[in-house]
Amino acid sequence: MEFIKKSSYEKAETSEETEQTVKDILKNIRSHGDEAVKEYEKKFGKSERTSIRLSEEEIEIAIRELTDEEKHLIDNVVKRVSEFAQAQLDCLLPLDKEFGDGIRLGHKVIPVETVGTYVPGGRYPLLSSGPMVAAPAKVAGVKKIIACSPANYNGSIHPAVIYGLKKSGVSEIYAIGGAQAIGAMAYGTETLPQVDVISGPGNRFVAEAKRQVFGEVGIDLVAGPSEVVVFADESTNPELVAVDLLAQAEHDPNARAILISTSKKMADKTLEEVNLLLETFNENSPAHESWERLGEIIVVESVEEGISVCNKIAGEHLHLHLKNNKDIIDQIYNYGSLFIGANSSVVFSDKVSGTNHTLPTNRGGRYTGGLWVGSYVKVATFQEITGAGVDYLATHSSRQSEIEGLEGHHLSAFKRKSN
Known part of the structure; x- marks a missing residue:
């Protein structure tokens, strides 16, 4: 394995300062509700809003700013994300089965009642961000979906974000950002209801807040800056690889773009293409810093070694630019989402395209997938024991409880025996 370009990446550890800052924010919001939220919005978001919730009139006025083309694009996102989420939900079937005479066991698929979605303000108003987190919740059957997003557009939220949230089934929208938004949703305030699950990406303060409130509420996952791993051989087009790397690098100065190649010639050519393309990018694009600090090109000796490196990195997006992509897809198992073939752009x-773009980073692909409709439902078991099943289970349970020294357990089981 050879590094044509090596990054300075080190897995991010939550700093003590960030952890304590978030802890103080959450404690204050839990104690003082709306007052604390407005205090932090003024301090961190420079927001002077007197109402943290967007009124229906404010929402309608904002949406009128959008062109028909912008609305059509967002409508299509909502439609495709919802259709894919519905197809996923259709795979989650209830279970009701006899496991022996008189022993009925199963599970129900139950939507959570209230979901809080977080949509980052970011550098650009990303039209898909709202639908990605909210539309699957609506498909899941969640009764109440609320959303928080920073008030960084003329004292409110960008109209495109507002429209996407409304089309995705959000009933209440709040102009709150950062850790204070997570705290408000986790604990509830005078204005904002407490939720059952919080979803959506954000900066390090949002991520840390989600970590700290987990248990009080459920969360989807903790997602960091974007990552892409392109695994390529000599058959691919270096220019396509270069644009795929830079498309993710431009998300954030801390985004990671990595090329793993079996061909040194192709790797060298890709590096040339990246440098040429960067000359055409806006000088303020995060892609410059991201590629300089964290961009990486690795040449491996074989496809097998490349597979091993891919599984070790467990990148958020894994894009296969190989001649025989389908021959190896069952050998790669650590990633957030897999893109098979040079034309299967991560940008889609x-x-x-319909799959969710809220995905695990920082090697999270080793143990979880991304946000999906299943993030908003509970698979809860049930049991009904009758007839011969009572005697069978009572005999086993009472004897096991005696051995374990659990008197109450023994009696609860023994009292149900017929003789």
Whole structure:
């Protein structure tokens, strides 16, 4: 394995300062509700809003700013994300089965009641961000969906974000950002209801707040800056690889773009293409810093070694630019989402293909997938024991409880025996 370009990446650890800052914010919001939220919005978001919730009139006025084309694009995102989420939900079937005479066991698929979605303000108003987190919740059957997003557009939220949230089934929208938004949703305030699950990406303060409130509420996952791993061989087009790397690098100065190649010639050519393309990017694009600090190109000796490196990195997006992609897809198992073939652009998923773009980073792909309709439902078991099943289970349970020294357990089981 050879590094043509090596990054300075180190897995991010939550700093003590960030952890304590978030802890103080959450404690204050839990104690003082709306007052604390407004205090932090003024301090961190420079927001002077007197109402943290967007009124229906404010929402309608904002939506009127959008063109028909913008609305059509967002409508299509909502439609495709919802259709894919519905197809996923259709796979989650209830279970009701006899496991022996008189022993009926199963599970129900139950939507959570209230979901809080977080949509980052970011550098650009990303049209897909709202639908990605909210539309699957609506498909899941969640009764109440609320959303928080920073008030960084003329004292409110960008109209495109507002429209996407409304089309996705959000009933209440709040102009709150950062850790204070997570705290408000987790604990509830005078204005904002407490939720059952919080979803959506954000900066390090949002991520840390989600970590700290987990248990009080459920969360989807903790997602950091974007990552892409492109695994390529000599058959691919270096220019396509270069644009795929830079498409993710431009998300954030801390985004990671990694090329793993079996061909040194192709790797060298890709590096040339990246440098040429960067000359055409806006000088303020995060892609410059991201690629300089964290961009990486690795040449491996074989496809097998490349597979091993891919599984070790467990990147958020894994894009296969190989001649025989389908021969190896069952050997790669650590990633957030898999993109098979040079034309299966990660950008398609970022925007509109239908799969969710909220995905695990920082090697989270080793143990979880991304946000999906299943993030908003509970698979809860049930049991009904009758007839011969009572005697069978009571005999086993009472004897096991005696051995374990659990008198109450023994009696609860023994009293149900017929003789």
